[in-house]
Amino acid sequence: MKKFSIFAALLATGLVSVPAEAANLVLYTSQPNEDAQATVDGFMAANPDVKVDWVRDGTPKIMAKLQAEIEAGNPVADVLLIADTVTLERLKEAGKLLAYKSPEAANYDAALYDADGYYYSTKLITTGIMYNTSASMKPASWKDLTKPEAKGLVAMPSPLTSGAALIHAQTLAAVEGLGWDYYKALAANGAIAAGGNGAVMKSVASGEKAYGMVVDYMPIREKAKGAPVEFVFPKEGVSAVTEPVGILASTKNAEAAKNFVDYVLSEKGQEGFLKLGYIPARNGMKLPEGFPARDSIKLLPIKAGEALKNTDQDLKTFSGIYGSN
Numbered sequence: 001m002k003k004f005s006i007f008a009a010l011l012a013t014g015l016v017s018v019p020a021e022a023a024n025l026v027l028y029t030s031q032p033n034e035d036a037q038a039t040v041d042g043f044m045a046a047n048p049d050v051k052v053d054w055v056r057d058g059t060p061k062i063m064a065k066l067q068a069e070i071e072a073g074n075p076v077a078d079v080l081l082i083a084d085t086v087t088l089e090r091l092k093e094a095g096k097l098l099a100y101k102s103p104e105a106a107n108y109d110a111a112l113y114d115a116d117g118y119y120y121s122t123k124l125i126t127t128g129i130m131y132n133t134s135a136s137m138k139p140a141s142w143k144d145l146t147k148p149e150a151k152g153l154v155a156m157p158s159p160l161t162s163g164a165a166l167i168h169a170q171t172l173a174a175v176e177g178l179g180w181d182y183y184k185a186l187a188a189n190g191a192i193a194a195g196g197n198g199a200v201m202k203s204v205a206s207g208e209k210a211y212g213m214v215v216d217y218m219p220i221r222e223k224a225k226g227a228p229v230e231f232v233f234p235k236e237g238v239s240a241v242t243e244p245v246g247i248l249a250s251t252k253n254a255e256a257a258k259n260f261v262d263y264v265l266s267e268k269g270q271e272g273f274l275k276l277g278y279i280p281a282r283n284g285m286k287l288p289e290g291f292p293a294r295d296s297i298k299l300l301p302i303k304a305g306e307a308l309k310n311t312d313q314d315l316k317t318f319s320g321i322y323g324s325n
Contacts, residue, residue: 086311157194
């Protein structure tokens with residue numbers, strides 16, 4: 001008893017200390033598994049007092065999980081790092097995000113983050129065309145995928161599974177000369193839409209399909225490893241998602257969550273994305289090997305407000321063409 005009293009007295013005066021319990025942070029993300037782990041490892045190395053658990057799935061499934069948790073009154077995630085700003089804009093409008101003015105925002109174009117601090121873009125991920133090097137045609141245009149040479153040989157991710165695929169479909173649907181008629185022409189030419197970008201990547205790399213609509217970093221990264229694939233930025237332009245980060249208003253670990261936001265926006269965090277093969281969103285950063293100059297990539301515009309308003313109808317339109325895969 002005496003020993004306990006002496007220890008308690010010393011503890012009260014600060015002459016001894018006990019290690020603080022690590023703050024737990026839960027991340028919901030649409031990054032591929034290995035990229036999610038690398039991101040978390042980098043953050044925890046810079047913040048050893050914070051332990052991060054993460055859950056990975058396509059953005060639509062992540063959002064369905066989160067929505068179910070919110071409706072049950074028990075949201076688990078503290079931080080989101082998912083495909084697109086349209087999704088986070090919806091959460092912002094619903095009052096589900098915490099505003100945080102990160103000091104790192106000064107290093108980003110104003111168009112890449114929410115002015116009120118609810119979410120911040122972390123990278124630039126475009127969707128273009130990949131093809132197997134054994135393919136008979138080297139596509140240069142989106143319309144090339146509707147040609148007889150590509151009949152039955154095109155794969156694409158489903159917007160029902162992939163947030164990037166949804167943004168891509170909404171972007172092309174608004175382009176004059178493409179639109180939903182383009183997706184109907186693809187279907188008539190035997191194109192299939194199922195699963196996520198990873199499934200498309202494997203299908204084309206294996207030679208099962210010759211062509212695919214896919215996010216840029218996958219084929220560029222796999223080509224560097226020796227895969228028989230090429231990636232094309234079509235002449236009409238490409239869609240893009242920016243994988244924004246945002247904090248849930250329900251978090252019980254706000255300071256740790258803010259530290260996570262600061263880390264992924266910091267130069268060190270952005271270098272981590274660069275090493276993984278992504279185009280960093282932060283100004284002044286290099287591009288991954290295999291990418292053309294940033295100003296040579298033609299980005300097709302998308303109006304986030306309209307995309308958000310039209311999401312349900314656009315998903316119905318797509319499902320009406322390709323089914324519910």
